[in-house]
Amino acid sequence: MSRRDEVLQAALDLLDEVGLDSLTTRRLAERLGVRPGALYRHFDSKRALLDAMVDVVIGGGSEVDDGPPQPTKDTWDEQIRTIATGARAAMLTHRDGARLVVTHLLPGPRAEPGVAQLAWETMLTILRPTGLSEAGAAGVIDTIFAYVNGFTIEEQARDGFPQPAERRALRDQGFAIGLDLILTGVRAKMKSV
Amino acid sequence: MSRRDEVLQAALDLLDEVGLDSLTTRRLAERLGVRPGALYRHFDSKRALLDAMVDVVIGGGSEVDDGPPQPTKDTWDEQIRTIATGARAAMLTHRDGARLVVTHLLPGPRAEPGVAQLAWETMLTILRPTGLSEAGAAGVIDTIFAYVNGFTIEEQARDGFPQPAERRALRDQGFAIGLDLILTGVRAKMKSV
DNA sequence: ACCTGAACACCGTTCAAGT
DNA sequence: ACCTGAACACCGTTCAAGT
16 A cells, blocks of 8 residues: 555545545645645645546446446446445545545546546446436436435535434435436437437 | 625635535635634634535525425426426536535434425425325435435536536436436336326 | 754734824 | 624644654
């Protein structure tokens, strides 16, 4: 494990302890037993550190190694459900995970060719054989990510970290219900084409 | 216009100019020609100021005066569409409006009996006569707000402020498509009960 | 390669004192 | 009622210098 990864791991631990708003470079340095300036040998800026944290959260450490999506016998809606559920679960693994991801994934000069792009294209691949137009499929994917992100930001703001187990179960249910609403809408749209 | 309202208005102007991350009490004080400490006569904390800004953004200055929702001949889905579209439009009136609202609306000891609660209950009133159970209706409302918030946070991060007019038109279309997906799902759910 | 020491330009907030 | 002056405990970041 490189020193850079140790710093990154410490940052994620600190995030879970104090939350995104209290995650400062100075606190992180203190936790590492080091002066604040020393961090800048490993990350160009706090922003770069947060970007690396985002990659860990949404990467989950496996998708990239697994390569492109495996062919399955699952129906398209089961596959979409799996991806959406996995995205929420990934963001829930760290405190303020959704806010971290949504706020730091898109903006900046970073062209963002990463795991997020990969998830997007995976969904497109799943939807392409369904008869939906390219633009129609894009609209569906945007809708699902908007829902996943909005849902998860809200629950993390409300519930704190970690979620109590039975609260989590309740939210899992609520999430599935909303997702099914959307997927039902998609099915209707497919039939009407 | 009270001095407090002048400070609040200046804060909203500053937000549009520099964005939420650069909105500092010191910059706001400078813009008002005043020392930073002077702000604390009008707002207990920056948090209190941000809360007041949220109220302006989502209140839009009219809902409360208008009193409870007017009875209309619109169908339930047209009414829901109006509220959801209005919520997005309200957040788009200021730079980072969605992030401001979503991040500062829920947390904290603030019980949050405000315009948000009112919008939620309005939706419940709209959905009650449709035959949906109370829990079912709550699930629908949560889904719609998750979608609206997620969609708007994302577009504001991507597009900047203000959105170019034809970009806005494109996003209006995309928003309507996703919303219709959800509403179609709700219709199907109603039929199956 | 990694860190220290020390600085720089910032933050939010408090509070006595002025007008 | 509203603001100043001055302080306090923080921020992110840079950079020569050490080991």
